[in-house]
Amino acid sequence: MTYAWVDHTAELELRINAPTEAGVFEDALRAFGELAGDEPAAEWVAFDVELEAPDRAALLVRWLDELVFRAETEDLVPEEVERLELGDGRLAATVRAARGAPRHLVKGVTYSGLAFEREDGGYRATVVLDV
Amino acid sequence: MSEATRTAARLRRVDENLWEIPAAARPDMRVPARVFADRRLLDEIAGDRSLEQLQNVATLPGIRDAALAMPDIHQGYGFPVGGVAATEPPEGVVSPGGVGYDINCGVRLLALPLTAAELGARTEPLVHEISRRVPVGAGHGGALRLKGRALDEVLVQGPGALLAEHGIGTQADVEHTESAGCLAGAEPQMVSERARARGSDQLGTLGSGNHFLEVQRVAAILDPAAAEAFGLRADQVTVLIHSGSRGLGHQVCTDHVRRIDAVVGRYGITLPDRQLACAPLGSPEGRAYLGAMAAAANFAWANRATLAHRVREAITQVLGAAVAAGTRQVYDVAHNVAKMERHGGRELCVHRKGATRAFPPGSPDIPAFYRTAGQPVFIPGSMGTSSYVLAGRSGAMERSFGTTCHGAGRRMSRTGARREITGAELRRRLTAQGIVVRCPSNRGLAEEAPFAYKDVDHVVAVVERAGLAGRVAQLAPLGVVKG
Numbered sequence: 001m002t003y004a005w006v007d008h009t010a011e012l013e014l015r016i017n018a019p020t021e022a023g024v025f026e027d028a029l030r031a032f033g034e035l036a037g038d039e040p041a042a043e044w045v046a047f048d049v050e051l052e053a054p055d056r057a058a059l060l061v062r063w064l065d066e067l068v069f070r071a072e073t074e075d076l077v078p079e080e081v082e083r084l085e086l087g088d089g090r091l092a093a094t095v096r097a098a099r100g101a102p103r104h105l106v107k108g109v110t111y112s113g114l115a116f117e118r119e120d121g122g123y124r125a126t127v128v129l130d131v
Numbered sequence: 132m133s134e135a136t137r138t139a140a141r142l143r144r145v146d147e148n149l150w151e152i153p154a155a156a157r158p159d160m161r162v163p164a165r166v167f168a169d170r171r172l173l174d175e176i177a178g179d180r181s182l183e184q185l186q187n188v189a190t191l192p193g194i195r196d197a198a199l200a201m202p203d204i205h206q207g208y209g210f211p212v213g214g215v216a217a218t219e220p221p222e223g224v225v226s227p228g229g230v231g232y233d234i235n236c237g238v239r240l241l242a243l244p245l246t247a248a249e250l251g252a253r254t255e256p257l258v259h260e261i262s263r264r265v266p267v268g269a270g271h272g273g274a275l276r277l278k279g280r281a282l283d284e285v286l287v288q289g290p291g292a293l294l295a296e297h298g299i300g301t302q303a304d305v306e307h308t309e310s311a312g313c314l315a316g317a318e319p320q321m322v323s324e325r326a327r328a329r330g331s332d333q334l335g336t337l338g339s340g341n342h343f344l345e346v347q348r349v350a351a352i353l354d355p356a357a358a359e360a361f362g363l364r365a366d367q368v369t370v371l372i373h374s375g376s377r378g379l380g381h382q383v384c385t386d387h388v389r390r391i392d393a394v395v396g397r398y399g400i401t402l403p404d405r406q407l408a409c410a411p412l413g414s415p416e417g418r419a420y421l422g423a424m425a426a427a428a429n430f431a432w433a434n435r436a437t438l439a440h441r442v443r444e445a446i447t448q449v450l451g452a453a454v455a456a457g458t459r460q461v462y463d464v465a466h467n468v469a470k471m472e473r474h475g476g477r478e479l480c481v482h483r484k485g486a487t488r489a490f491p492p493g494s495p496d497i498p499a500f501y502r503t504a505g506q507p508v509f510i511p512g513s514m515g516t517s518s519y520v521l522a523g524r525s526g527a528m529e530r531s532f533g534t535t536c537h538g539a540g541r542r543m544s545r546t547g548a549r550r551e552i553t554g555a556e557l558r559r560r561l562t563a564q565g566i567v568v569r570c571p572s573n574r575g576l577a578e579e580a581p582f583a584y585k586d587v588d589h590v591v592a593v594v595e596r597a598g599l600a601g602r603v604a605q606l607a608p609l610g611v612v613k614g
Contacts, residue, residue: 007544009179009206054393065385072378073328103572104268105339107381108232111392112208112406128208130232130381131340131545 003027005035008128012106013113016125021056022084024116024125025063029078029095032067035105035129037077041098046082051091057116059091060125064109067095071102105131138186139177142166148597149530151197152186159403160189166200167531167597175542175585179206181213187403188216192411193223195479199531201486202593203540203585207231209406212485213540217472217532218412219479224400225417226409227391227424229482230469232384234424235431236342236375237309237465238509238537240520241439242361243368243446244457247348247609250368253449255567258346258610260445261370262569265344265438266336267614273335275299275437282331286322289313289429290436293334300436301460306498308463309488309506312432314470318422322379323386326423330379330430335437337374339575339614344438345371345511346567347518350607357522357603360504361461369606370458371518372438373511375467376431383427387420412480421469428468435463461520462507464488466537472496474532481532489523489535489600497523508600511538512587514568514579514613515561518606519591526598535600539587545578552580567610576613 002023006013014031018024049066053059070076076097083094107130115126142150145165150173152164164185168176176182181204188210189198195217204213209228218224243250250257266272275297277285284292289312293299305312337344349367352358363369376383392408394416400409410416439460447455469482490497490506497506505522512518516539527533543551554573557580561568570576594600 005546007546009181009544010212010541011206011208012545058389058392062389069325069329069382103339103575104378105575107340108385108388110208110228110232110406111388111408112228112404114405130208 003031012129012131014127014129017122019122021086021123024060024123025084025091026081028060028064029067029081032064033078036071036102037098037100039100041100043099044096045076045099046094046096049091049093049095052089054089057114059089060116060127061109061111061114063091064127068106068109070097072104075099075102077102107131134183135177135180138182139173142173148593152182154189157186160186162189162194163197164189165197166204167593167599168202169593172202172585172589172593176204181206181211184209184211185214187407188214190403191216191218191224191226191407191409192400193218195219195477201534201536202590203485203536203538205541207484209404210484213536214484215486215532215534216482217474217479219477220412223412223480224409225412225420225469225480226407226482227384227387227420228406228408229484230384230424231467231484232381233375233467234380234383235428235465236467237431237435237463238511239372239435239439239463240461240509241370241442242363242459242461244454245368246366247368248366254346254609257445257449258567258569258612260449261344261442262612264441264445265612267612268339268571268575273332273437275334276332277334278331282327283319285433286319286426286429287317289432293433293436299440304436304439304460307460308432309465312429312436312463314425314428316422317425317429319426321419321423322383322426326379326382326386329382330377333377333379334434335441336377337438337614338377341579342374342614344612345608346610347371347606347608349604350517351605353602353604354522357504360501361507361520361603362459363461363520363604370442371509371511371606372435374434374438376427377434379430380427383423387423391416391420424469428465432463464508472533479532483534485537486534487537488533489521489527490533491523491525491528508535510536510587510591513539513581513584514611515564515566515581515608516587519587519602520604520606521591521600522603524598524601527600530597531599535594536590539584539590541583542585543583548580548583549574549577551582552577566608570613579613
């Protein structure tokens with residue numbers, strides 16, 4: 001695990017260190033799954049995601065936005081990334097998820113203090129979730 | 132020295148309840164940053180990045196007079212929570228982050244026609260029945276599911292549409308609501324399908340986090356004349372409802388922050404924090420957001436109206452139809468919203484994020500029946516502590532664009548609160564205090580522990596001394612329902 005929830009007065013701040021760009025997205029999914037799901041899965045499903053954004057940081061926001069939306073409207077708790085393709089300003093993925101009773105804690109994925117940068121041969125990302 | 136400490140060191144005292152960071156403190160600040168607080172609260176405020184965030188707000192194009200913070204200020208995202216910014220067209224901007232994801236999160240107070248002594252042993256059955264009728268925690272599950280035209284009517288009219296079409300609430304409830312529960316200029320077509328999908332079955336749901344529903348008693352009358360105007364008397368039972376626009380509003384903010392983030396550069400705007408994404412008030416992006424925000428605000432008022440309806444159903448079940456019929460809505464206030472208002476002869480867009488409108492006696496924008504007392508304001512405490520009913524004062528119009536605080540204000544992170552206490556232990560302590568607790572999540576309960584918040588008595592004392600609002604009544608908790 002290369003992610004951590006950092007203390008923030010009111011919200012949740014997620015910091016990720018990963019060896020690859022794809023690893024940042026995979027860890028973000030695991031972190032959100034941990035946050036949303038603490039109930040046993042009733043059913044396993046897979047869904048495809050295609051997203052576009054002007055930069056990697058905004059793409060990370062969109063990725064988490066998508067997971068928040070699926071949790072809230074389809075009761076899906078993301079478990080792992082089965083396929084992930086990163087292009088210039090775009091992402092295509094297949095996500096394996098458990099249908100259950102996720103906590104619907106996250107209101108929005110913010111751009112506040114948003115970062116997605118190369119660091120020490122890997123990548124570091126920070127994103128704050130409004131809860 | 133941390134950045135937060137360096138920022139706090141720039142504060143200069145204006146008076147005992149107001150502090151200022153001059154505009155010259157940073158080259159990008161257009162106006163000063165001012166904080167309503169005393170020294171004790173400043174020490175807590177300096178512990179996080181809220182003052183830095185307030186300085187960031189002071190850089191917004193078209194901001195007037197000062198970026199303001201109420202004494203319950205704490206670190207948020209983009210804007211601090213407890214922040215106020217007024218911008219003036221044509222260069223003035225609107226920033227969705229200056230309203231927040233929970234558009235028109237707010238508070239509604241109901242007053243029951245009986246005393247706590249008369250309620251007696253029926254407190255626990257009442258709290259339990261409310262918890263059975265009000266879905267909490269999960270994002271959906273309300274009995275009222277609206278789509279298409281029916282949802283559009285709510286987005287345009289707010290609770291008035293529920294009254295006409297679904298028999299929810301009363302005309303008196305609508306009249307006892309800020310802006311009569313309906314922000315003008317709502318544009319349902321600016322609310323995306325995703326937002327509709329998140330919100331279509333969420334009317335009448337409480338949500339999670341700091342949202343709650345509390346059964347209380349009037350523990351003290353502090354301004355008898357205003358209390359009489361508000362229909363409050365000693366030992367009366369009240370119900371405070373704290374919720375917002377649920378997933379619909381959250382998605383409206385998400386959609387429009389993204390849309391505006393993409394065009395900030397086109398308007399020549401440079402920002403110190405990307406979450407401050409903003410566009411001129413008259414721009415297509417700014418107008419689109421204002422139309423969608425108004426729709427989400429109306430949805431939030433409809434949500435609290437539906438929650439109040441469920442509370443009245445529970446009252447009917449436990450206390451009888453006559454008590455339910457005699458249950459009045461004192462008022463309903465928004466604390467996350469942007470509104471066009473006149474201040475100092477100027478037409479301004481006043482962003483309030485975690486801050487409450489507090490118009491004084493005589494204001495034409497408050498209902499005639501409250502015009503001698505001032506606008507009611509409700510300040511929830513934290514579980515186990517008092518809440519307050521305030522009334523707007525003239526100082527608010529002179530110093531804070533007609534605004535006061537919205538709560539106690541967090542001082543400790545959620546993980547920090549969980550390190551200090553378990554949900555089970557907190558539940559035991561509250562029960563020992565005689566407070567009935569209904570919360571399905573021990574984790575969620577611990578995160579909202581009373582010590583995670585500032586001292587509400589102290590916060591309210593500051594806004595009173597600053598002349599923003601005056602205390603009318605103190606409310607003590609009898610039972611709480613949380614998500």
